[in-house]
Amino acid sequence: MVYRVIHLYTFAIKQGDLSKTLKYQLSEEIYTNSTGVNTIYDVYKFFSDKRDQRVEICFKNLRWIDANLCAILQAVLFRLSKENNLTFTADLKYLQNKFNILFRNGFINDAKEVAKKETSILLKTFNAGEANEFTNYIEYDLLSHPGMKSIDSATKEEVCDAMIELFNNYEDHAKTDYPVFTCGQFFPKQEKIIFSIVDLGVGFLPAIKEKTKTLIKPITNNLEAIKWSVEERNTTKPPPGGLGLHRLLNCTKKHSGELQIITGDTFWSSGLNEMFFPKKEIKNPFKGSTINLIFSSK
């Protein structure tokens, strides 16, 4: 089964039972950190026991959202749409004025391409078997973005290669027919670029637990699984989480950035790790995994 992004715009013109419309308020600020990810996963938790209804996502109390997080929000809405038959809508006129970025990056309209001067990296979905399309996107939309111009070509090549490994691993280990969701955003004032990649698979732990079950210390929780996946290793087969994560970690570090990995109940980041915080809790775990790459564009 091949899925494409279902945009909020598409949701809005679907027919639903208006008498059953629920409203969900997004509020305050949603940044690329554990609080922001928890806020988006809470949307899933709130609707996970509801079915066959129409939902208005209200953005009026929201002051800010890092636009790269549209990958996570879209993944959440996608799962709720597919598995709970929920239909989503939003006040598009309000969004056009206050959150125009959501149109420009393809979250609401099916943006075909983004102008070079634009800060967005389009929201896209990629199904298993679309490694070529994924690679084109990484090369042209992410790595050729003006926000990446301070990154040297060797690092770009390394990032591209590692992202391909990551995508191959999603195909091998995620155990889902659902696509991968990707989106990025350049923040010129903060001089950084953030790229998010989300899958709706089983997460890191099941495959790593299985792979390590005969070891003296088998992996039994999400934090250990993430740490295992970012270690440098050499195996006959790409391990769950990929051969790419260790290299992505190095590339982000080299450019004063950060790697964040969220799976199960755990939010891990290279920044937290350096401060000796092992992890932050995801209070409403969402099945799948999210990787946020942050590069300094200085």
Added chain:
Amino acid sequence: MLIQVNKILNSDRGIDRASGQLLFNCIKDVHPSTLELSFEGMSKLSTLFLNESIGAYVLKYSKDLGNWFPKVSPDTILSHKIENVIENAQMGEEFDRINAEAQFA
């Protein structure tokens, strides 16, 4: 027999399982003593692709391999990946086990 990977794949990328299987099917009946496999002109190779193609080939001809090695520009990401896949295919699951135990020791 010279086989150029980019011509078999009609692409400068080998990054998915299907391409790996396509290449393996082209080389599986050619003995290493007569196979000259060239990766020149390739820009991207993934471990999944290499495992499905030359990893499977090395496993099939493990006793006849000798010094067989594909043609590829040395000291590049691609050449290192090819070296790793060939080495790992020769070492097999035992290598994985020893390596994993060492990391947890």
